[in-house]
Amino acid sequence: MSSSRPAGRATALVLSVLREAISTGELGPGEQIRQQIWADRTGVSRPPLREALEILANEGLLVHGLNQGYFVAKFNRDEMEQLYTMRLLLEREALKEINWPSEEQLAEFENIADGVEQHARSGRPDIAMQELAEFYLGIYELSPKKLIVEEVKRLWVLTAAYRSLSVDVTRDPARSGKRLRVIVDIMRARDLKRLRELLLRPTLRGRSGAVVGQDVSPGSSDELAAS
Template identity: 55%
Template sequence: MATFARPASRTTAKVLDAVRGAILSGELSPGEQLRQQVWAERCGVSRPPVREALEILSNEGLLIHGLNQGYFVAKFSTEEIEQLYTLRDLLENEAIRTIRWPGPEVLAELSAHVDRIESDALLGRPDLAREAMADFYLSIYRLCDRALIIAEIERLWARTAAYRARNYDILAAPQESKVQFRLILAAVAAQDRERLAELLQRPVTDILARARAAMAPAGG
């Protein structure tokens, strides 16, 4: 599972899951404000659990808290997106380079992640499918035992969660997505580091290319 802080109370956990799901599904867009009363009513809870949940998500990097302004879904400029995905590219490549290849038990766990992605996509739940996708990718990176690098990768994945909903529509071509995840799993099973790097880094490379194109001076 992706590494997220877990609150002490069930009511806070309920709000946390609801808000995170709204971000991962694309219902909440980068820069959009979250009003505490609205989410209290939506989740059927009082405002204190909402505040706790929003603070947790702020610490994860999914939200930004403005003094006397409230909480907003994290929003980045094109240049900042380029920097975030450049960092991801560098760190994820390093993790792939130092992965320790898994045995049958871990391969079965990775296969279960893929099954979950496919099942959630078929149910029309992009939020759950994207969460399962993050679990799958991060589980592969965690095969590298360099704890500081993995912790930073997890942090960057949290910070860019809202942009996954914009850049990758997991329901648009479910069959293509299914093939992609199975190819990644096959590369891990075959211990093919070069192929694995190509498959895992393709989405990052595409987003970086778009960000750099958007920053390029007109006409040159």
């Protein structure tokens, strides 16, 4: 298949589409990436597709098996505990201080919260989950500790496939939106202690094994968890 897209743009498109498919659960842990299917779906040729796959493998989101192809990374309970332990340490450090958002920025967070609820109500959990991650990572990006934040974002990518298995935003869309708006109000009040508590709770839940364990069903937490 030939492509009229510039190579760099084609690779970026594939990266975006595959990351979205993994983060929303369309591609689950351990699932193989069928290259021809994704080349057809994105309308790109094989070279930029392979380049994107190599990038995702280098990031740890995919694994490559010799003569087998590429698969979504799959972690066991111990490995997930390690990932969430690293996240917890880094997220705690990132949240030691933040640059409090302006009213304009707070309005943007409120719009994202509204979007999470609306897309959950309309049967689009894929978009709602993307917006949920955008909401949380947007708060971490308020931290002045930019190198730590970049590592937090990398670890969020690694746990993306499991987050889609443990969080059900469609279960109670109104509650999901309400909780996010509570977080916005906490930022408006500049209550760093409470903000840290709410943001770190999902990571603590993930470290406890709720993400890969069999003892907790999807969406069973009493609060919206963006783990």
